[in-house]
Amino acid sequence: MSIFVKKVSKKFGNFQALDEVSLEIKDGKLLALLGPSGSGKSTLLRAIAGLETLDAGSIIINGRDTTHLDIRKRNIGFVFQHYALFKHLTVRQNIAFGLEIRKYSRQQVKRKVEELLELIQLQGLGDRYPAQLSGGQRQRVALARALAVQPQVLLLDEPFGALDAKVRKELRAWLRRLHEDVRVTSIFVTHDREEAMEVADEIVVMNHGRIEQVGTPAEIYDRP
Numbered sequence: 001m002s003i004f005v006k007k008v009s010k011k012f013g014n015f016q017a018l019d020e021v022s023l024e025i026k027d028g029k030l031l032a033l034l035g036p037s038g039s040g041k042s043t044l045l046r047a048i049a050g051l052e053t054l055d056a057g058s059i060i061i062n063g064r065d066t067t068h069l070d071i072r073k074r075n076i077g078f079v080f081q082h083y084a085l086f087k088h089l090t091v092r093q094n095i096a097f098g099l100e101i102r103k104y105s106r107q108q109v110k111r112k113v114e115e116l117l118e119l120i121q122l123q124g125l126g127d128r129y130p131a132q133l134s135g136g137q138r139q140r141v142a143l144a145r146a147l148a149v150q151p152q153v154l155l156l157d158e159p160f161g162a163l164d165a166k167v168r169k170e171l172r173a174w175l176r177r178l179h180e181d182v183r184v185t186s187i188f189v190t191h192d193r194e195e196a197m198e199v200a201d202e203i204v205v206m207n208h209g210r211i212e213q214v215g216t217p218a219e220i221y222d223r224p
């Protein structure tokens, strides 16, 4: 699914959080939105998810204008910095949650959950509760839960931001491999340049609600 963001603007009071932002994400690509805190990255992500009303502009997903489409009809997977796993549900139950409300059969849910546990390499931990997992493991579960319903777009808002440096590095490489496997069109928000370079096919640099640069990691930065 391709995504077109066309001249999207958003103000909070007098503050211009997004100023005529346009970008394109090609089908199956992983794009990093890189920029300092306050540059508008989360607002743009939320706009694409349908969580912000826009002052101007439009968002086209796979040829369809979704600007005014209800969020529940957008089929978007979302992963936040602070894992929003249900703490009274096991890993399996967390992953199954979206499938169950979509009325998949028990057999389908079971198969899909086992598939996803394998994908996130947590086969042995399906019956644990979130509190019994490390931070990195929880984020993998959050990702599996987002992927379970086969979203047309995956949005990741600083998904590794709360983890320590070592785990963060491991998860970057892991996400890169996972994306090569799954190939869902994804946007990854980060303020960490190295992280953007490592995970993304393309980087969009934001500052003050505007796009400053767009390119592949190699086009934007000279790698030593």
Ligand code: ADP
Residues within 6 Å of the ligand: 012, 015, 017, 035, 036, 037, 038, 039, 040, 041, 042, 043, 044
């Ligand atoms: P980033 O994700 O790049 O850190 P954000 O998109 O979260 O930036 O925020 C951009 C700016 O908009 C920030 O200054 C933030 O305080 C402001 N902002 C975001 N959401 C709201 C809101 N609901 N009301 C008022 N200001 C907001």
Ligand code: ADP
Residues within 6 Å of the ligand: 038, 042, 157
């Ligand atoms: P992030 O860490 O993703 O940049 P923030 O901590 O800036 O997120 O914002 C978290 C939530 O608070 C978001 O829903 C955002 O829209 C809202 N928000 C951010 N800044 C403001 C603000 N100045 N006034 C009101 N809401 C805000």
